[in-house]
Amino acid sequence: MVQDSYHEPVLVADIVTLLVRKPGIYVDGTLGGGGHSLAMLQALFKAGFLQGSLLIGIDQDDAALREARRKLQDYDDSVVLVKGNFLDIEGIIKKVCSEEGLEPKVTGILLDLGVSSYQIDTAERGFSYIKEGPLDMRMDSNAAVTAADIVNTYDERELARLFYRYGEEPRSRSIARAIYAYREKNGTISGTQELAGIIRAHAHGGEKVIKTLSRVFQALRIEVNGELDVLREALYDGIDCLEEHGRMAVISYHSLEDRIVKTVFAEKARSDWGPKGVALREPLAWGTVALLTRKPLIASREEIDLNSRARSAKLRVIEKIHEGGCREG
Numbered sequence: 001m002v003q004d005s006y007h008e009p010v011l012v013a014d015i016v017t018l019l020v021r022k023p024g025i026y027v028d029g030t031l032g033g034g035g036h037s038l039a040m041l042q043a044l045f046k047a048g049f050l051q052g053s054l055l056i057g058i059d060q061d062d063a064a065l066r067e068a069r070r071k072l073q074d075y076d077d078s079v080v081l082v083k084g085n086f087l088d089i090e091g092i093i094k095k096v097c098s099e100e101g102l103e104p105k106v107t108g109i110l111l112d113l114g115v116s117s118y119q120i121d122t123a124e125r126g127f128s129y130i131k132e133g134p135l136d137m138r139m140d141s142n143a144a145v146t147a148a149d150i151v152n153t154y155d156e157r158e159l160a161r162l163f164y165r166y167g168e169e170p171r172s173r174s175i176a177r178a179i180y181a182y183r184e185k186n187g188t189i190s191g192t193q194e195l196a197g198i199i200r201a202h203a204h205g206g207e208k209v210i211k212t213l214s215r216v217f218q219a220l221r222i223e224v225n226g227e228l229d230v231l232r233e234a235l236y237d238g239i240d241c242l243e244e245h246g247r248m249a250v251i252s253y254h255s256l257e258d259r260i261v262k263t264v265f266a267e268k269a270r271s272d273w274g275p276k277g278v279a280l281r282e283p284l285a286w287g288t289v290a291l292l293t294r295k296p297l298i299a300s301r302e303e304i305d306l307n308s309r310a311r312s313a314k315l316r317v318i319e320k321i322h323e324g325g326c327r328e329g
């Protein structure tokens with residue numbers, strides 16, 4: 001197997017089998033290096049479904065779009081790539097479909113959440129607690145707020161709350177205190193290694209430091225990119241845009257993301273039987289999706305051995321059971 005140096009996509013066979021079933025509009029809301037998109041396009045081609053299909057690829061990172069454009073060049077006629085946030089998934093789908101003269105009814109949506117290996121490995125992007133770089137962490141380089149802004153302007157309580165909420169870090173308060181004290185004494189914190197050094201100095205040695213570092217960096221990354229705020233909205237809007245029997249697949253990499261996906265999917269699958277004690281013949285409202293994965297799918301041992309990133313991946317998939325398509329207006 002040839003490894004992808006930009007980003008090795010996870011659970012590719014499951015994504016292709018579960019999403020690609022007929023010609024239609026497919027949306028990859030987290031295009032990255034285009035690995036999943038390429039696999040979906042190849043599957044569409046093999047099945048004779050490419051004619052009549054369109055893949056809309058969205059990413060907020062210019063480097064990702066460049067890489068994906070290169071990787072998907074053989075499928076140019078069937079692909080539209082858009083720089084944007086998947087928070088605007090509905091608007092992007094409507095705009096592209098109107099330009100292409102298509103009804104905005106989507107057959108398959110993929111969200112493969114978080115950051116790519118390329119983003120983490122590129123020191124200047126500031127995502128890694130191992131490499132020296134500026135405290136940036138923006139996926140969209142035009143976004144206003146960087147990790148440095150947060151580390152240097154949030155007060156001690158705000159930092160503690162952030163590390164607890166988005167990093168689930170048990171020592172959030174003492175780490176926030178250490179950062180605050182360092183700032184008071186030394187001024188601005190500007191580099192990833194400067195921040196990592198403060199955390200190292202205040203955590204106990206060994207494995208625990210690595211976990212703390214990764215939780216604090218995760219919390220900052222989520223805050224900088226508003227990752228959890230946009231996810232919930234994108235799930236609702238994406239589900240709306242699915243055609244009847246259209247499917248949405250979401251791969252998450254930590255419990256905060258997975259909890260949101262699980263909750264939104266369960267909520268959309270549930271029918272509303274009104275208040276307890278009232279016997280209704282049929283619900284006030286039927287659920288609009290079916291859960292295709294009651295438990296999330298995870299990677300095999302073999303895949304994890306080849307790609308350690310697959311270790312934490314959880315895939316959940318739903319199918320729309322109502323008539324659908326993006327809302328008008």
Ligand SMILES: C[S@@+](CC[C@H](N)C(=O)[O-])C[C@H]1O[C@@H](n2cnc3c(N)ncnc32)[C@H](O)[C@@H]1O
Nearest residue numbers: 009030032033034035036059060061085086112
């Ligand atoms: C895990 S990578 C996706 C990798 C991709 N599936 C592949 O096969 O290469 C996640 C990508 O989603 C992008 N991303 C994350 N959140 C986003 C958002 N809210 N809107 C648009 N792109 C986002 C990141 O910039 C990154 O390139």
